[in-house]
Amino acid sequence: AQSVTQLDSHVSVSEGTPVLLRCNYSSSYSPSLFWYVQHPNKGLQLLLKYTSAATLVKGINGFEAEFKKSETSFHLTKPSAHMSDAAEYFCVLKAAGNKLTFGGGTRVLVKP
Amino acid sequence: NAGVTQTPKFQVLKTGQSMTLQCAQDMNHNSMYWYRQDPGMGLRLIYYSASEGTTDKGEVPNGYNVSRLNKREFSLRLESAAPSQTSVYFCASSEARLTYQETQYFGPGTRLLVL
Numbered sequence A: 001a002q003s004v005t006q007l008d009s010h011v012s013v014s015e016g017t018p019v020l021l022r023c024n025y026s027s028s029y030s031p032s033l034f035w036y037v038q039h040p041n042k043g044l045q046l047l048l049k050y051t052s053a054a055t056l057v058k059g060i061n062g063f064e065a066e067f068k069k070s071e072t073s074f075h076l077t078k079p080s081a082h083m084s085d086a087a088e089y090f091c092v093l094k095a096a097g098n099k100l101t102f103g104g105g106t107r108v109l110v111k112p
Numbered sequence B: 001n002a003g004v005t006q007t008p009k010f011q012v013l014k015t016g017q018s019m020t021l022q023c024a025q026d027m028n029h030n031s032m033y034w035y036r037q038d039p040g041m042g043l044r045l046i047y048y049s050a051s052e053g054t055t056d057k058g059e060v061p062n063g064y065n066v067s068r069l070n071k072r073e074f075s076l077r078l079e080s081a082a083p084s085q086t087s088v089y090f091c092a093s094s095e096a097r098l099t100y101q102e103t104q105y106f107g108p109g110t111r112l113l114v115l
Helices: none
Strands: A003-006 A010-014 A019-021 A023-026 A032-038 A044-050 A056-058 A064-068 A073-078 A087-094 A100-102 A106-111 B004-007 B010-013 B019-025 B031-037 B043-049 B065-068 B074-078 B087-094 B110-114
Touching: A003 A087, A003 A100, A010 A019, A019 A106, A023 A032, A023 A087, A032 A064, A032 A073, A044 A056, A044 A064, A044 A073, A073 A087, A100 B043, B004 B087, B010 B019, B019 B031, B019 B087, B019 B110, B031 B074, B043 B065, B043 B074, B074 B087
Parallel strands: A010 A106, B010 B110
Antiparallel strands: A003 A023, A019 A073, A023 A073, A032 A044, A032 A087, A056 A064, A064 A073, A087 A100, A087 A106, B004 B019, B019 B074, B031 B043, B031 B087, B065 B074, B087 B110
């Protein structure tokens, strides 16, 4: 069985400060891992993905994530938050087969 | 290139009514998916179609039916809507299901309220 746990349901940061969104996974197979962002009343947009190449993955809008197999983690970071980063973020796992497993989501609030 | 489009954007139904959610993609993708999103539960797969002419159940198929009309279009039907089906529905597509590295691209969603 595979699962994804996003450790924080809400994160609040000030504009210009770093953002850290935590994601742990469980999988019997070597996984692919994705981060998606969902802005209010919008669909999901792919931020970045890990597919067994480099463990540090750079995505759009200044986000990056590091795959750590020993810690079964795939945390998402951004050095400096922008107001436009206020959204909900989903960590997603895909192992063997077709199924995506979604984390519960982390809602990010950015304070001016 | 519109990507994945969904209609309608919003819908209110009474219990027992039926409706069809439409999804189309213009990326020539082989695989298409229907998810529902409920608070705190992420997205859950309802049905998917690996290729034109095939459909398979996902995690939460009860109360739904699907039709892969052609390569571009994948519809989701609620025959007798129930309040438990109040949710946001997302359609997605991907190039192929042959590798686990594929990326799924999502539509903007349909917000459904069943009274």
